[in-house]
Amino acid sequence: MSLNEAGRSIRILIVDDHPILRDGLVxxxxxxxxxxxxxxxxxxxxxxxxxxxxxxxxTLMDLQMPGMGGVDAIQAIRSEFAGAxxxxxxxxxxxxxxxxxxxxxxxxxxLKSSVRKELLDTVRAIHAGHRRIPPDIANEIAVHAxxxxxxxxxxxxxxLVAGGQANKQIAWQLTISEDTVKAHMKxxxxxxxxxxxxxxxxxxxxxxxxxxx
Numbered sequence: 001m002s003l004n005e006a007g008r009s010i011r012i013l014i015v016d017d018h019p020i021l022r023d024g025l026v027x028x029x030x031x032x033x034x035x036x037x038x039x040x041x042x043x044x045x046x047x048x049x050x051x052x053x054x055x056x057x058x059t060l061m062d063l064q065m066p067g068m069g070g071v072d073a074i075q076a077i078r079s080e081f082a083g084a085x086x087x088x089x090x091x092x093x094x095x096x097x098x099x100x101x102x103x104x105x106x107x108x109x110x111l112k113s114s115v116r117k118e119l120l121d122t123v124r125a126i127h128a129g130h131r132r133i134p135p136d137i138a139n140e141i142a143v144h145a146x147x148x149x150x151x152x153x154x155x156x157x158x159x160l161v162a163g164g165q166a167n168k169q170i171a172w173q174l175t176i177s178e179d180t181v182k183a184h185m186k187x188x189x190x191x192x193x194x195x196x197x198x199x200x201x202x203x204x205x206x207x208x209x210x211x212x213x
């Protein structure tokens with residue numbers, strides 16, 4: 001593969017809080033004559049700062065990081081640089097996380113387990129102006145496209161359910177009545193198409209709607 005049409009390498013910024021993963025990405029990219037890593041940072045805050053100074057062609061963005069997460073970093077970067085080309089790198093094959101990242105402005109979504117096989121082609125495709133979403137994730141998004149999303153309060157209730165809290169404890173923590181908690185649970189069951197609390201938590205975690213602490 002030769003250099004791109006502009007006569008220079010694809011300039012890549014890596015954003016991930018795991019040094020070993022960053023090292024692996026740097027090593028993989030270093031073998032490509034049409035790519036080079038121009039920066040690597042470990043947080044969303046640093047990603048925004050690095051993007052401003054480096055103006056990379058493609059950014060590889062982790063979602064789960066201390067402080068500012070990947071989705072917020074994508075939103076911050078895209079609000080300043082509408083043409084930013086950002087590929088999400090994540091361990092999560094869940095539709096809710098993918099949707100949030102894509103709505104924030106990501107144009108690619110790649111599972112870390114697929115990096116060695118698919119990263120280089122994905123980077124080149126994104127740099128060429130295409131979008132890349134794994135077929136299984138795209139299918140999940142399509143399957144749930146018509147689903148009603150959980151409200152912030154419903155997600156707060158479900159997180160407490162996931163933590164083993166009973167309705168009375170949830171009501172106390174959220175300063176609402178037990179009847180209101182029950183109404184929220186009824187809505188959650190309907191939106192997730194489940195019949196009990198355990199199944200609700202299982203589905204919400206699998207789809208990336210909530211995360212277990």
